[in-house]
Amino acid sequence: MLGHVSSPLADRSEAPRQGDEGGPEAVVRLDPDLAPALADVSVGDEVLLITWLDRGDRSVLRVHPRNDTSAPLTGVFSTRSPDRPNPLGLHQVRVLAIEGTELRVSDLEAVDGTPIVDIKSTLGPIGSRCHDRR
């Protein structure tokens, strides 16, 4: 793990189910030894955080979308459920401030203490496939 999330979200019942429902601002605290890897991330950048959703249930293969038990069970690989065999979370966030190896970010739907496993430049829009070419 590279670090962890500090967030006002204390548990999953408070977390929005999708990023577009608006997560709160949160702080990503990384190991200070990782400073060189973070050196070219700037305030205003959009980045992808990959987290390990350690409160996910790894035995789950099908879920009711949006926790709506009237909706049909759906295979988890067609969803973004945190309950899945490898509970990786993928979060597109904007960097609001940087202090050492701590990043304040927008809209992070991950609960307090969630481990961070990677940070990447964003995928471009689907269709244009305009990946950041760095």
Next chain:
Amino acid sequence: MLGHVSSPLADRSEAPRQGDEGGPEAVVRLDPDLAPALADVSVGDEVLLITWLDRGDRSVLRVHPRNDTSAPLTGVFSTRSPDRPNPLGLHQVRVLAIEGTELRVSDLEAVDGTPIVDIKSTLGPIGSRCHDRR
């Protein structure tokens, strides 16, 4: 691990450095026990594969973008280099065919044998944040 990639790419020297440079078709072979998780993925879908780039160098914190040694060293968290502390690969691919728990997919820039760690519905375009809401 959920399974692995079968690809004509035998090693990293053959792999394009970004997905938009066009990876080859490849087959994602998953553990048959995962069939229920895959049940709602259909031919034609765009999905995100997350791989573990097991040939990545986990000690690397800065890289020359595009392997161009005249380019300045850049912190890996601003890149998609496979050399990084946790070498996760993120691949947006289209499902071309499904047979049991094997998916034939387009444009996969991962070498033969690369482990698969997750499959997710795609992120929407940046800006609209139109996540798949399932």
